[in-house]
Amino acid sequence: MAMSCKDGKGVMDNGKYVRYTPEQVEALERLYHECPKPSSIRRQQLIRECPILSNIEPKQIKVWFQNRRCREKQRKEASRLQAVNRKLTAMNKLLMEENDRLQKQVSHLVYENGYFRQHTQTTTLATKDTSCESVVTSGQHHLTPQHPPRDASPAGLLSIAEETLAEFLSKATGTAVEWVQMPGMKPGPDSIGIVAISHGCTGVAARACGLVGLEPTRVAEILKDLPSWLRDCRTVDVINVLPTANGGTIELLYMQLYAPTTLAPACDFWMLRYTSVLEDGSLVVCVRSLKNTHNGPSMPPVQHFVRAEMLPSGYLIRPCEGGGSIIHIVDHMDLEPCGVPEVLRPLYESSAVLAQKMTMAALRQLRQIAHEVSQSSVTGWGRRPAALRALSQRLSRGFNEALNGFTDEGWSLMGNDGLDDVTILINSSPEKLMGLNLSFGNGFPAVSNAVLCAKASMLLQNVPPAILLRFLREHRSEWADNTIDAYSAAAVKVGPCSLAGSRVGSFGGQVILPLAHTIEHEEFLEVIKLEGIGHSPDDPMMQTREMFLLQLCSGMDETAVGSCAELIFAPIDASFADDAPLLPSGFRIIPLDSGKEASSPNRTLDLASALEVGPTGSRASSEYSANAGCVRSVMTIAFEFAFESHMQEHVASMARQYVRSIISSVQRVALALSPSHLSSHAGLRSPLGTPEAQTLARWICNSYRGYLGVELLKSCNEGSESNLKSLWHHSDAIMCCSLKAVPVFTFANQAGLDMLETTLVALQDIALEKIFDDHGRKTLFSEFPQIMQQGFACLQGGICLSSMGRPVSYERAVAWKVLNEEETAHCICFLFVNWSFV
Secondary structure, eight states, X not given: OOOOOOTTEEEOTTSOEEEOOHHHHHHHHHHHHHOSSOOHHHHHHHHHHOGGGTTSOHHHHHHHHHHHHHHHHHHHHHHHHHHHHHHHHHXXXXXXXXXXXXXXXXXXXXXXXXXXXXHHHHOOGGGOOGGGOOEEETTEEEOOOOOOOOOSSHHHHHHHHHHHHHHHHHXXXXXXXXXXXXXXXXXXXXXXXXXXXESSSSSEEEEEEEEESSOHHHHHHHHHOGGGTOTTEEEEEEEEEEEOTXXXXXXXXXXXXXXXXXXXXXXXXXXXXXXXXXTTSOEEEEEEEOOGGGTSOOOOOOTTEEEOEEOSEEEEEEEOTTSSEEEEEEEEEEOOGGGSOGGGHHXXXXXXXXXXXXXXXXXXXXXXXHHHHHHOOOOGGGOOHHHHHHHHHXXXXXXXXXXXXXXXXXXXXXXXXXXXXXXXXXXXXXXXXTTTOOBOTTSOBOOOOEEEEEEXXXXXXXXXXXXXHHHHHHOGGGTOOHHHHHHHHHTTTOOOOOOTTOOOEEETTEEEEEEEEOTTSSEEEEEEEEEOOOOOTTOGGGOOSEEEEEEEEEOOOTTOTTOOEEEEEEEOOTTOOTTOOOOOEEEEXXXXXXXXXXTSTTOOOOHHHHHSOOTTOOHHHHHHHHHHTTOEEEXXXXXXXXXXXXXXXXXXXXXXXXXXXXXXXXXXXXHHHOHHHHTTOTTOOOTTTOHHHHHHHHHHHHHHHHHHSSOSSTTTTSOHHXXXXXXXXOSSEEEEEOOSSSOBEEEEOHHHHHHHTOOHHHHTTOBGGGGBOHHHHHHHHHHHHHHHHHSEEEXXXXXXXXXXXXXXXXXXXXXXXXXXXXXXXXXXXXXXXXXXXX
């Protein structure tokens, strides 16, 4: 029987087409939107419910739905290809411009080389005229600038602005700075853009070029609102605004940035920002610090802040054919590294860190908003993406406020207990307490009238921040105290929260409900339901049986050079209102060796290789062992507690002990993750080096061949070690689960870990049923007897969930029983073919 994808037509047994009436098409379309793939029973029910379809055979309706799905798939594919084509066209334009810039730079260097060769042949060092000396540093040719007279008048400020514009454009599209590709960043249709960092210039600098689906004016509006997307930005005050004769705008700005850790001071900037339109229609926003050498207006130093310098930076925004904008971003700063402890100076001298925190953050914000505008959908718990983005911002800002503890926000330092490892701050300001005086779910009044913050920092070595953070997220019970969690929950009236109908991931003792994630998946917002929180019947503060946390997780990509890893959470009220009070606590882990990491940008790590490294490890494990020894990072911990004023000493003592216990737990975990520690334990070796793993790989291959009659791997006859290596690197996801009442995963290859977004260590906390939706669970349970009796089953394609709650589609799956040497069932193995994140 022939099939067709033509609209509105069915197919009859004799091969002739039949045209449906508009009413019939409307009824079929209505059902299609409810259920794109109805069962035969549902199709027959449709015929009974709709008399206008009574003259159509069920087989014809089945074909109509096949054709309808085919057209939908073609439409989506065409739309996707058009989007990819637009991106590639814009990317090609950017690459051509970058190629022209590099050619100019090469010509410039060749000219300089010839000039200085001739100069050295005709002039000796002793007779050089330094008044007109040209200086070359790292391929740059700087002539001593001759500034025109400038002052604080409009004409003087315009002179500074025009000079700033020229210098910014020379960095964005010219050769004023020698740019090198950001380690780990590769241009492509799905990449964030072309990202580069400076080499050999003053301070630290980063540049990015990208395509965003927003108009230039909207792009400029978003980027100028720094506190909305730059997480380190505390405030930007516009001191004065001056219009210019050419239609531009000059603004005098005072900006403060939070300190990233307790070990360093916050910094501030006194700047001029110039917005104008170029002759070709491009919109430019450029900025630079105002210094005494500019003879412009000045800003006196501010207590507790180190004055940093913003070198000419900004945004060049050009309209793109077909809509959207092509944007060039340049960030160039001198962060005064001499004012911070020596151990932290790499953080202030790394252009990769600046690129991650500021330059790429700007591009991500633009892409995220463009994505939200195009989707216009409602996500987690009935909230629009912008509302969830605001919650993420509130969590991050609250954590920064607690970590910095500025006096103008009401924080004051409390005396220590003889040790200075944990700092205690108290805040009794009305603004901080606003919204916290709620009543508990059991009716007892909450009389908290102060907030306490306990914070500390520690230096870590030999464990990448992303790996440690992932462990802290997935194994909360390893460091958290249930009693303290219950106390924190009571302060914000935690009551019952419904997770019905939500896709959840589960780890031991906690359930994760994903709310939102950025389109690059470098940041996740989720609700954590902690189960089994202890309580005391005599203390109303401790009667919470369940606790809910709003949690922000970012920086879990091990390959991102210079990326900061954060886990920030706050107890939430049962109502979970957008303006609900939040007392954020959490961890921030900042790498200190970004320069060393940049030497091997293609290095990839996973928690499995980090936790199971040994002398006979895999290539990935060996690379981890070689590189982890130079990994240094600083972890900052900050925890907030609401309390009654008369309990200050008691709560302070509790908070100190709690943070110290967390520090001890983190040190223990970091030591366990350290390859130097693992290599001393013979039992902890690489998954590609243990005899048990090799045996399991042999059982998996033999059982697959025995039940399905074909080889699973091309190398199945090349030895156990080769089998395991091929299994580990197989392109499809392969997972094993135990034969228990509630099967849990016991092994997965690299593709399987990527699909579940987990690690070998955390894998054993994931139950098999948790990764399937309702339809998938029903299918699995119906096929399970066949697997045990026949030995295998082939499953249709569908949707499952990663441990992060992200939907994953797969084309088909195969499940088979794995037999050991005694021919008894050892486990069940699953093969997911052609999986991808939806």
